[in-house]
Amino acid sequence: MTPAFDEGQLATGDGHRLWYAQYGNPQGLPLFWLHGGPGSGTSPRHAAVVDLACYRLVLADQRGCGRSQPAGALEDNHTDLLVDDIERLRRHLGVERMLLGGGSWGATLALAYAARHGDSLRGLVLRAPFLATPAEIGAFFDTPQCWQQFAPVAPVSALASGRLLPWLAGQLASADAHACRRIAGAWRRHEQALEGITGDLTAPPEESLVQRYRIQAHYLRYGCFLNPDVLLDALGALPAMPVAILHGEADRVCPPANAQRLQRCLPDSRLHRVAGAGHDPFHPAMAAALRQALDGFAAQGSFDGWGARHG
Template identity: 25%
Template structure:
């Protein structure tokens, strides 16, 4: 199932957080459609033109965010030594690109060629990882029973070593009514059958009664 046609936002802006940072948002698709909030799970990423294409623009009102401190959101403060920052960011992004490269047909991500992106991405990822996303151990799994009765589809790539399949399996077992689809030829970044599964799940969700 192919991606939906490319679309552009019809509105965009920023939200100010309590600590004075700004978050970029954009909305596209059908203003009267079913609301869909697109969130990227890992720190350092956010809205992209490709993410818009998972959703049927005739049936969804799509809201996307750049995460705190990245993309068009205002970055966090920097460390003192620029040379140290640059070397560390380059090494981290090289490692990121390597550990998502297990899936067949992987191509290095061109976003890591941008020094500004490398710096913000590496800083945010390591900050959140160091603090375990600022959540108590197992907090998300313990709270997932609150989703009971809310349908959901989990799409996971078999080659994903960033988030191994046992994480998706544990979530699926604790979420009554969820569906788990393991894609054999996909890794962390998706593509191919992974993209088809996501588009299919969102198209089916758009058909459900509100």
């Protein structure tokens, strides 16, 4: 991968320091890409689908994630502050208007930013949007398959419907390092089962997994600090801008119906349902569709001719 041309830590003023890096063409079209999770951190693989001759790609680890400090911190860590951080980074880098994208939770966060700072955007790219509804969160945890993964690490009382997520959040926020590592391993196996991934050839270090799922449990426990209906209603007041939505037809983590619901709120958006792809952002078909969307935007400043229009 091409190395970053700029890398740093940005202080937020409340004890957090955000890692960021810029790749590609310093004079290119600014593209901020938001990682998923919540809690996952950035991956250099995100740059593989971007034409770095055309784009100035900005990646950043959200509060407590990846290389940001303090790692795994829950204090002063919620969605409104993450939106503030995106705006803080935009100003710090001297970017006037940007294309903003993200997958899953990253798409959620991009929408939350757009609702408050739409005038700073050239457009949105939203892969596998997660809408943070109680039904979505419940479907991730309240299943026999989920309980099977967590049964070796959780008491029977926690496996009852509606009780597992609060128990996991409490345990991951504790100081019991051994218990946290076991829970993080079970959570990763549950995610992989949903995504149809077998094996674990590139497992992150145990402590990184604990930090990831500590933050994810914290956000999911509180509905990601969002009201999904209020967020979707706010999209109707966005300034006109190009929007691309991509969703894998076989996604078992974020339901494909999310993309349709979102497109109804953004009538000028274009939607591409990616055949054969699930939730994996690096599935070949998904990566190809995303590259096509970004190449089209770089060429013409819109997603015209890509995907399907609403209605």
